[in-house]
Amino acid sequence: MDTMIFVVLGAGLSIGLGAIGSAIGEGYIAMNAIQALGRQPGASQKILRLMIIGQAITETAAIFALVMALVLLFGTDGSGTMKAVTYLSAGIAIGFGTIGSGFGAGLPGGSALKGMGRNPENSDVLTVQMIIGQAVTQTSTIFALTVSLILVTLTPEDSYVKMFAILGGAFAMGFGAIGPGIGDGIVAKNANEAVGRSPKHMGLLTRTMIIGQAITETTDIYSLVVALILIFVV
């Protein structure tokens, strides 16, 4: 079978699915930026700056998907059925894996801008809080990127069980990353809203947010462990 068929399919799945989440997240940030501008037209500089930083970090998920698509299209030279399956699996893992945290990273950005609309003086506190929230939200995408980079470089032995184990690992990581991405985003969104209301308690709120996100991410770690077992052990 021609390896290229699976390479192009994997690249299409990777960026096609990977663009969904980030686009919605960035739109949410821009919506809140416009509402904040309507309330505080005087602080347009600060609002615009926060919007651009937030959107750039939200874009990370889509950039990961784009990079994997480009790696698959231009950087692969393996051949054979097993190699073809690993390429397709890499596309599936990163494609589904970016949906959740692309959307999730938009939520804290949006609520940070909502807080700016309330009081533009809190700009520094909100920026730091938003960046921490978004960075932790992206953990699930980073696990998906790790798994797909492993898959691209892997040369598995030739058997039907292994083939489906690799596909299963990709699905485990891809689907497993959707929920934690959105869940982390919800946690960070509400933490950001709380910081916007009482910026003095930022330390306490950040700590609580990180603990909450770490527990939300537990299911993502289950998926990562199962995916690695399926890829390496089975």
Place this chain on the structure above:
Amino acid sequence: MDKIGKLSTITFELFGQVITLNSTMILMTYIVIAFLAISAYLATRKLKQIPSTGQNMFEIIYEFIEEITLGTLGNKDGKSFVPFIFTIFVFVLAANWIGILPHITNFFGFIIAIIHQLFTGEAGQWVVDGITKTTFIPSQNTFYYFLFKFPEFQEPTRSINTDLALGILVFIIVHVNSIKKHGLLEYFRSYMGDIVPSKGWWILLFPINPFFYLNVISEVSSVVSHSFRLFGNIFGGFMILVIVSSLVKHFLIPVGLLAFFGIFAGIVQAFVFTMLAVTYIGQKN
């Protein structure tokens, strides 16, 4: 496009193990270290009440980092971490930004070679390739040929080894600080979850406690996510730059991409890496 798979490596044998070093990345890391050391020395040599440009620049960054660190860790605990956090930030920032420098030794080499060629005609030869493409290939016998052998500037953070080293460094600092502050027993108790009473000999049951293993895995995976976040962003920016540049024949568009992925993403990711390091320290403090 041939840049992607190319690595210059040094291989040697030590105690029966074959060790491969990525020589370009090591060179780049030392260039970053030398740049930071020299500029920090020059900026702090004569400290003044009204700061000069160099001192001012360092003071802005230092005060910014100090404010964030003290805000997260508190005035008492945070004080001793500020130099470490500052070093991490400056190193990652310089490492992310070194990639935007042009291949300067090659450029000067070509200028010298072409002037040499105009006067003597022995510096190399012009190769006409197709209709529009003409390349100059310098001769290897000239004394300045070493200029062409220098590698171009690459971000050390583009290699996963640098990022993992930084991530593991932060991990060690976080846990050593936690053990030093709370004692080994209290430290272990924080891995037990809520099903274990906070006092007594229950601590010895940790091998059969499922929460223990789960917490250990989540700690280790935080190192992975911390380092791969930096790696993925810098490596991703590099891949997009190389592939798009070769698709548009290096015309104009890569400049804008370099501004976004080189300068902007470089500073944002350095800040994210530093902030997460502070947060991890504060979480276990």
